[in-house]
Each structure stands twice: as C-alpha cells, then as structure tokens.
Amino acid sequence: MTAESLWALAITALLAALLAWCFTPVVRAFAEPGTVWLRTRAHLPLAALAGWGAAVVAESAAELVALAAVGVGCSLLIVIDLVSHRLPDLLVAGTLGALLVPLVVASSLGHQWSALGRSLLAGMVLLLGYFLLALITPSGLGLGDVKFAAVIGCLLGWFGWSEVAMGTLLGFTINGVIALVLVLSRGGGRSSEIPFGPSMVFGAVLAVAISV
Known part of the structure; x- marks a missing residue:
C-alpha cells in the first residue's frame, strides 16, 4: 500500500469522525448524559473505522461518499440503540x-444501474422479511429493526446477493452469540432486551469484508 493510499484512508477516517462529531447532539437527544457510550464518544471511533473501511472498499469517489456516509449514520444508530434500544x-x-x-x-x-437495482430490491426484500419476522416474533424484533433492515x-445489495445472504445470517448469528453469552454469564435472561441494530451492522460489515 502506497503512502498516498494511506493518506487517503486516514483523511477519510478523520472526515467521517468529524461528521459524526457534528451529529453528537442527535446522539445526546436519545442518550442520558451519564451513559458510558456517550461519555466516551463511542460513535466517533466507530465512524472513523467506517470511513477507513469505505476508503478501502470504494472504487469511485461517489461510492466512497455513499459508503462513508452510511457508515457515519450507522455509527450514530449503533450508539443510540445500545443506549435506548431505539432506532x-x-x-x-x-x-x-x-x-x-x-x-x-x-x-x-459508472453505468452500474444493475447494481443499483439490486441494491433497491435487496432493501425491499430485507424490509419485507424482517417485517414478517416481527409479526411472528414481536418480542424479538422491533419496528425500528424492520425499517433499518x-x-x-x-x-449489501450494492455488492451482491451473496453478501445480502451472508450479512443477514451473520447479523442473526452475532446477536444469538451475544444473547448466549449474557445468559451464561448470568447477566441477562430470556427477558433481557438485546439491541439488534449493532449486530445487523457488524454482520453487514463482516460480509463485505469477507467478499472483497
């Protein structure tokens, strides 16, 4: 990796973190001042990592903006969901x-209309799939999770259908592992609420990382 590439990665990460910092009042609106997630400004390093990853994966300037922007939004949503169980x-x-x-x-x-069509279709498929799951198990998924899907x-659809399938499966797997750890550590029970948004994001990130 060249020095120019490293600089591009670092600058994108910094800009993503700065943008997330600008949206700190949004996070504060849904988090109590004393919470550890807000006190440590957890959304800033998350956004920086998202910006770094976007610079690694993106193949054009417009794609870089899209991936970095969704990364910043997801960093805010992760912290809010961890604090308030809301999206x-x-x-x-x-x-x-x-x-x-x-x-x-x-x-x-880039004449990538097929990729855009697949992206939109995948968004609708997951939206419908999560909605059906929420109807079947309303205690497991909230409407916020459905919309975030x-x-x-x-x-994920922008990258391919295999990424959609892998990211969805990884999201549920990560959430299941977290739930199991909480039960085994006696820090939670069957009634414990576990925010699903972070697992959805990390599952998607892992799927993209594995595919590239």
Whole structure:
C-alpha cells in the first residue's frame, strides 16, 4: 500500500469522525448524559473505522461518499440503540438517503444501474422479511429493526446477493452469540432486551469484508 493510499484512508477516517462529531447532539437527544457510550464518544471511533473501511472498499469517489456516509449514520444508530434500544425513524431515513443518493450518482457515472437495482430490491426484500419476522416474533424484533433492515439490505445489495445472504445470517448469528453469552454469564435472561441494530451492522460489515 502506497503512502498516498494511506493518506487517503486516514483523511477519510478523520472526515467521517468529524461528521459524526457534528451529529453528537442527535446522539445526546436519545442518550442520558451519564451513559458510558456517550461519555466516551463511542460513535466517533466507530465512524472513523467506517470511513477507513469505505476508503478501502470504494472504487469511485461517489461510492466512497455513499459508503462513508452510511457508515457515519450507522455509527450514530449503533450508539443510540445500545443506549435506548431505539432506532429513530428520522435518522434511519437520513442514513438511507445518504447511502442511495451517492449510489445513484455512482451508477450514472459508472453505468452500474444493475447494481443499483439490486441494491433497491435487496432493501425491499430485507424490509419485507424482517417485517414478517416481527409479526411472528414481536418480542424479538422491533419496528425500528424492520425499517433499518432496508438500509442494511440496500448496502449489501450494492455488492451482491451473496453478501445480502451472508450479512443477514451473520447479523442473526452475532446477536444469538451475544444473547448466549449474557445468559451464561448470568447477566441477562430470556427477558433481557438485546439491541439488534449493532449486530445487523457488524454482520453487514463482516460480509463485505469477507467478499472483497
């Protein structure tokens, strides 16, 4: 890896962290001041990592903007979900828009309309799939998770159907492992609420990392 590439990675990570810092009041609106996630500004390193990863994966400037932007949005949503077990509709919608608008530009410049169509279709498929799961097991999934599934689906769909399947499976697997650890450590029980948003994000990230 050249020095120029390292600088590009570092600059993208820094810009993503700065953007996340600008949205700190949004996180504060859903988190109590004393919570460890807010006190340590956990969304900042998460956004920096997302920016770094976006620079590694992206093949064009527009794709870089899309992936970094959705990474920043997900960093905010992860912290909010960990603190309040909520995925606010406005932030979920904003994250989806921040992903799709640059992807439209990337598709028009690189003639990747099939990838964009697959992205949109995957978003709808996961949205419907999660909605059906929420109807079957309402205690396991909330409507916030259902709506957020559209973001994850569009992100993974941009890369391919195998990534959609792998990312979805990894999300459920990670959440299941967390639940098992909590039960075995006697820190939680069957009634313990485990935020699913972070597992969805990390499952998607792992799927993309494995595929590239």
